[in-house]
């Protein structure tokens with residue numbers, strides 16, 4: 069392929085990162101999506117008593133199920149997720165219908181509750197009452213309690229919850245221990261939790277009132293539309309709250325962690341500001357962040373997130389990593405809750421996007437060196453994984469693979485974030501952020517699939533970028549380029565320097581990968597331009613006005629923008645007496661479409677190492693800390 073490009077002064081710095089994200093949003097006002105009413109959604113009315121001495125909760129849930137489909141249903145399917153953490157954690161005592169008749173039910177070995185009902189017609193509600201007990205396992209997790217340092221009890225995915233209706237059936241995702249498979253519909257929830265006054269209760273909704281009866285406190289919360297209701301309890305929690313832009317942000321933390329415990333609210337305010345602007349305005353009145361002793365870094369729920377206590381310890385984690393995990397969990401509000409996705413089938417839609425949201429956080433609030441360094445560091449995490457003896461899998465793979473194999477962090481989190489960053493580069497900032505607004509407008513309060521995502525983002529580009537998704541979502545391609553030659557001819561008739569660059573596009577497949585790649589030319593001024601590299605050998609002709617100085621170096625992807633191996637990225641441009649010394653025909657004779665990739669880089673990695681060094685200084689490895 070031969071590309072002719074003429075550079076003028078106006079074309080400089082086409083790849084510069086915008087200094088201010090807000091500038092991108094002047095193009096379109098991000099208005100809230102209408103909130104579904106109670107008439108349109110299921111309702112839960114839950115009342116439980118919590119006994120701290122046995123870590124058990126007993127009570128009932130009243131579910132008003134709404135059949136939204138043009139079919140007659142004869143059963144309801146619910147998940148008992150807690151039983152996947154430890155068997156018999158959730159015990160069903162009995163189930164009644166609205167007329168107080170007992171309903172038959174079966175609990176399958178996969179912990180799905182199948183309730184036989186009377187026929188439920190379209191647009192008809194069916195009401196059930198479930199009496200149940202929850203015995204928290206002694207596991208430091210999202211569903212369990214830990215008494216290692218401070219007693220903390222976490223009720224994530226703790227009550228019988230309706231499976232989601234999809235494509236005329238019930239979605240019955242199995243449980244995923246190393247990630248999420250929780251896939252539920254938006255609902256309205258009223259809940260009362262009663263316990264003795266020794267416990268500080270943290271609920272995921274809006275606290276309406278606390279009633280006191282002797283030494284028993286009853287907390288009454290309302291929430292909706294939400295996909296779940298989660299709560300935590302500890303006798304040791306301290307709390308710090310601020311009302312910020314109409315949102316009550318509360319941090320619950322252990323007594324020795326007051327400094328970070330209070331700082332949680334600062335990070336939350338920044339996250340709320342940024343993500344409300346980029347994705348959708350935050351629609352809730354409250355958000356709580358609870359400290360927890362757990363095996364994971366953080367865990368997201370609707371209106372409540374859990375953060376590992378290690379992040380509250382200044383000697384264990386730097387402040388940037390503290391901000392990283394909190395902004396990540398905040399971002400899940402928009403990525404899997406407001407805009408739902410099936411996290412078992414498409415984990416990248418929530419985890420890659422939460423990772424990228426943190427990247428936007430650092431772009432907005434940190435300096436450019438840190439932001440770029442973080443991107444480079446995470447990119448290297450994936451490349452180390454993929455170049456080792458590990459099995460790489462496409463980003464579109466589901467938890468049925470990741471829950472049993474290595475690579476969840478390196479692919480779903482790290483590579484996923486890099487792929488989204490590359491998508492932004494390929495689309496350009498304006499189209500990318502317009503597509504984001506369109507995507508979250510289109511799927512707030514419902515669910516989106518990978519196909520939905522591709523359709524929306526493709527609609528915002530004039531060019532067909534199917535190749536991008538094919539390569540980076542559905543394949544494991546890692547790009548690999550080299551500048552093989554760089555010459556220039558002083559063209560006095562046009563007063564230009566006519567530069568000819570030869571670029572090799574290494575690959576082991578029948579068809580060479582396609583990618584937009586930034587090229588820069590150094591002289592007294594620096595010139596940037598982007599090219600689509602889509603052949604095995606690419607010859608690029610660039611004309612630079614002589615008035616802008618004599619070119620010296622040519623760089624390929626000097627900021628390591630694309631997901632590629634490290635290799636020669638710069639070359640001295642040598643002057644020749646004749647134009648067009650390099651032609652595609654002369655070199656194509658010695659190059660086949662399938663080139664064996666050399667195993668070691670050649671020379672000149674200076675720029676990459678400088679940028680990467682920044683990342684090494686300020687970031688440490690995140691492996692083992694899935695969020």
Ligand SMILES: [Zn+2]
Nearest residue numbers: 396419422695
């Ligand atoms: Zn996450």
